[in-house]
Amino acid sequence: MKVITESLLRQSFRTKAFKTFNVEEGQILTPSAQQFLNEKSVVVVRTGKGEKASPAPVAAPVEPVSSPQPQPKPKYVSAADGGMFETKPEHMTQLRGNALVMKNDPRIVFRGKLDSFQSAILMEQLRSIELKKRSLSKDLEELLSWAREIMKCDVMEQPLAETMILGLTDPELRDRSHHPKRYFKIGHIMPSVDMGSSLLGLNTLRSSVREIEIAAVAAFMNNVEKQDIIQALNRMSSVIYIMMLKEKAGVYK
Numbered sequence: 001m002k003v004i005t006e007s008l009l010r011q012s013f014r015t016k017a018f019k020t021f022n023v024e025e026g027q028i029l030t031p032s033a034q035q036f037l038n039e040k041s042v043v044v045v046r047t048g049k050g051e052k053a054s055p056a057p058v059a060a061p062v063e064p065v066s067s068p069q070p071q072p073k074p075k076y077v078s079a080a081d082g083g084m085f086e087t088k089p090e091h092m093t094q095l096r097g098n099a100l101v102m103k104n105d106p107r108i109v110f111r112g113k114l115d116s117f118q119s120a121i122l123m124e125q126l127r128s129i130e131l132k133k134r135s136l137s138k139d140l141e142e143l144l145s146w147a148r149e150i151m152k153c154d155v156m157e158q159p160l161a162e163t164m165i166l167g168l169t170d171p172e173l174r175d176r177s178h179h180p181k182r183y184f185k186i187g188h189i190m191p192s193v194d195m196g197s198s199l200l201g202l203n204t205l206r207s208s209v210r211e212i213e214i215a216a217v218a219a220f221m222n223n224v225e226k227q228d229i230i231q232a233l234n235r236m237s238s239v240i241y242i243m244m245l246k247e248k249a250g251v252y253k
Helices: 006-015 031-039 106-130 134-155 170-178 180-184 197-220 224-248
Strands: 020-024 043-047 076-078 092-096 099-102
Touching (some): 006 031, 076 092, 092 106, 099 106, 106 197, 170 180, 170 224, 180 224, 197 224
Parallel strands (some): 020 043, 076 099
């Protein structure tokens, strides 16, 4: 075993406590593993590969626990257990910086769905340009910028700034999405195949946001600092529904 992690040491220590720990040549203790050994006052004995550790004489000086040997700086680190890698394993990807997680980590699943959503927006924007609906293309561009900002804030670990979308505040968005007759002179939309490619495309975006929102809840449910992203996605589905109402009412030219 080349990399010795804290989780491995804790499991071994729970099975049977030990006072010394043998590290062979070529093996690497992660920083968290070294810290664990320090806390348990375990003496690290370094030997050549395949050699057995000789018991230290009683009078022999013990390496100070407070001054562990410097560890090599890893190129990549596992965000789960502190394991170190010189090359990125194929089944892992970067969460942030050089921190790696499994590719099926909930944060990565969320980012993948958000990435696909941005691709779908671009396709709808191309359609709107071909149909010469410039105001629709402009609203789609605003939606795309918002999705990109969410992605950036997640990767950079930054808070998501509050902003108006389509020139509307949160209460205004909610009011328009709930009372279409008051603002657009039409009732609520029941999707059907005969409502045209633009409306069907917008409806696909709306349903995609619902999937992204579920992925965000799975990724950030216990992360208080990420609740702004969940709130933004809830708001985004209302924004797209308002865009559908504007399209059906003939607002987009």
